[in-house]
Each structure stands twice: as structure tokens, then as C-alpha cells.
Amino acid sequence: MNAFHDPRARPGKRLERRFYLRPVQTVARDLLGRLLLCRRGETVSGGIIVETEAYDEHDPASHCFAGVTERNRVMFAEGGALYVYRSYGMHWCCNVVVGRENYGAAVLLRAIEPTVGVELMQRRRRGLPLRDLARGPGRLCAALGITLDDYGADLGGQSVWLETPATFRRPKVLATPRIGITKGVETPWRFCIPEHPFVSGPRRLRTSVALGPS
DNA sequence: CTCTGGATTGAC
DNA sequence: TCAATCCAGAGG
Numbered sequence: 001m002n003a004f005h006d007p008r009a010r011p012g013k014r015l016e017r018r019f020y021l022r023p024v025q026t027v028a029r030d031l032l033g034r035l036l037l038c039r040r041g042e043t044v045s046g047g048i049i050v051e052t053e054a055y056d057e058h059d060p061a062s063h064c065f066a067g068v069t070e071r072n073r074v075m076f077a078e079g080g081a082l083y084v085y086r087s088y089g090m091h092w093c094c095n096v097v098v099g100r101e102n103y104g105a106a107v108l109l110r111a112i113e114p115t116v117g118v119e120l121m122q123r124r125r126r127g128l129p130l131r132d133l134a135r136g137p138g139r140l141c142a143a144l145g146i147t148l149d150d151y152g153a154d155l156g157g158q159s160v161w162l163e164t165p166a167t168f169r170r171p172k173v174l175a176t177p178r179i180g181i182t183k184g185v186e187t188p189w190r191f192c193i194p195e196h197p198f199v200s201g202p203r204r205l206r207t208s209v210a211l212g213p214s
Numbered sequence: 215c216t217c218t219g220g221a222t223t224g225a226c
Numbered sequence: 227t228c229a230a231t232c233c234a235g236a237g238g
Contacts, residue, residue, distance in 0.1 A: 053221070061221070063234095071234060088222050089232035095221090108221055138222050180221055 012163030017156070020079025024098045024105040027079075028054035029191040031096065033171045035163040036112055038144040045117030045144055047134060048165065049109060051192040051199045053178045055095075057104035061184035064104030074152045075104040082153040082160055084146060091138030094146050096155065096162070110137045110179070110190075113198040136200040176205045 012035055020027060029052070037046035055062035057075075063085065064072040074083045074097055083095040083106045095106035112134045114121050121133050121143040134143040141147070146160065153160050174194040177186055179201050192199045194208040 055221075063221075066235080069234075085221080086233070088220060088230085090230065091222055093221065110221085136222070142223095178221070182220085 012165045012168075015155070015162045015164065017078075017080050019162075020096065020098050020155075021100065022098070024054040024056045024107060025189055025191075027096070027098045028052040028107040028189065029173045029175070031107060031109075031162070032173055032191060032193055033165075033168055035115070035165045036109065036144075036160075037116060037163060038146060038160050039158055040145045043117060043120055045114070045120045047112035047114040047116060047198075049112050050196045051109075051111035051190070051201075053108040053110060053191070054098075054189040055106055055108065056099075059184055059187065059189075061178065061181040061187070062104070064106075068104070072104065075106050076102055077152070079105075080155045082146075082150050082155060084141070084148055084151045086148070087138055092141040092147050093137040094141050094150070094160075108137055109140055111135050111192075111198055111200050112140055112143075113196070114143065131197060135198055172208075174206075174208060176201075179205070 031049050031052050034049050036049055037044055057064045064075045068076055071085060074081055077097055078101045079098045081097040083097050084092055087093045095108045097106050099105040114133045124145060125133050125143050134140040150160055155161050171193045174192050175188040176190045177188055178190045199206045
């Protein structure tokens with residue numbers, strides 16, 4: 001474990017409830033640079049969030065667009081819980097639930113830079129290189145050991161939570177269309193730290209591009 | 215009840 | 227480029 005990023009050595013400040021009670025796009029971009037942590041027994045692993053996507057009930061790309069179902073139920077809870085779903089029949093993906101109760105919204109956590117418990121994450125990820133450990137939403141959950149068991153977990157609890165790292169600086173933010181969807185494809189609700197090597201997706205969605213003539 | 219396709223990944 | 231893998235959601 002890297003002592004510099006060890007939350008016990010340099011304690012960060014846990015995000016408070018009110019952090020989650022804001023517009024989902026605001027929360028999605030404000031999560032960049034924050035520390036995601038996951039305890040499994042005695043071990044903790046996690047890292048700095050570098051890529052997110054926002055979804056809400058008015059958005060045809062969202063799991064909760066058509067209303068409450070068994071799978072998306074927790075998206076309608078008060079902000080500050082974890083929404084976990086199975087992707088393509090084989091991967092887990094995790095979201096931070098946002099907003100007031102009965103309003104469906106969540107932020108998909110798409111990538112972290114691993115900083116805490118790196119060796120543990122590497123073991124979970126078959127010894128892959130650091131850059132590949134948690135670059136992509138399925139990989140992120142695989143690295144941290146997050147599964148459906150974490151569905152609905154309270155981010156104020158001791159299993160999965162978020163902190164503002166002691167070293168936090170508000171990063172630059174690049175907004176782009178979201179990845180892998182077939183509806184709402186133009187809506188620029190994906191947020192990442194531009195040029196950051198631990199961000200997923202094609203290069204054109206990771207780079208700060210000069211705006212063309214309008 | 216059956217059928218379809220997906221907020222992905224990794225191998226070829 | 228494409229298969230893996232499976233269940234939520236939609237439709238009959």
C-alpha cells in the first residue's frame with residue numbers, strides 16, 4: 001500500500017450526505033478527483049475517480065427511464081447509496097445514487113486511478129498492469145471486489161465509501177457523450193479528467209480537443 | 215411464457 | 227472484429 005495515499009496515514013474527509021443531493025451532472029463532475037474506497041474484511045482498496053457518467057429518470061439512456069423496477073429500485077432512494085448492476089451478463093458496474101428520494105438518478109463510476117491496496121487489486125485482476133486494473137466500469141468493480149452483494153450499500157457505511165483526499169485539487173473536466181449507449185448518444189454527460197492515462201474509451205474522448213469553427 | 219439485446223471486456 | 231454469458235424488460 002502506498003503510504004502517501006493510505007487513508008489511515010493521510011485521512012481524507014468522507015463526503016457528506018448533502019454532496020449527493022445536487023443535480024446529477026454536478027455530482028458526476030464533482031466526483032472527479034475524489035477517492036473511492038472499498039473494504040473487504042480487513043483489507044481496503046480504492047483509488048482516485050477519473051471518469052464518470054450521469055443518468056437520470058428523464059434520460060432515455062437510463063435504466064430508470066421507464067420507472068421503478070426490481071433492478072433499478074435503489075436509483076430512486078435518497079442520494080448516498082450504491083447501485084450495482086450486471087452488464088452484458090458477466091460484469092458488475094457500480095453507480096452512486098444521487099438526489100432526493102423518489103427521483104431516479106445515479107452516477108456510473110467508470111474508472112479510477114488505483115492508489116490504495118494496489119497489490120490486492122492486482123491479484124484480483126490477474127496481475128495486469130496498473131493502467132488496466134480499473135480502466136472501465138466492469139474492470140473497476142473487478143479490481144475492488146464489488147458485486148451485487150453491495151447493491152444498495154450506504155456510502156456512509158464501512159464497506160464502500162467516498163472521501164475527499166487530503167491532497168484534493170479540483171481537476172480540469174472534459175465533458176463528452178457517454179460510452180456504449182444507443183439512446184441519448186449526443187448528451188454530453190460523461191465527465192473525465194482530460195489526458196488522464198487511467199481514463200477509458202477511445203482517444204478522441206480522452207483528449208482536450210480545440211473547438212472547431214461554429 | 216418466450217425473446218431480445220445490453221451503461222463491457224478480452225482475445226483474435 | 228467478435229464471442230462470451232445471462233437476466234431484466236418487453237411483448238404475447
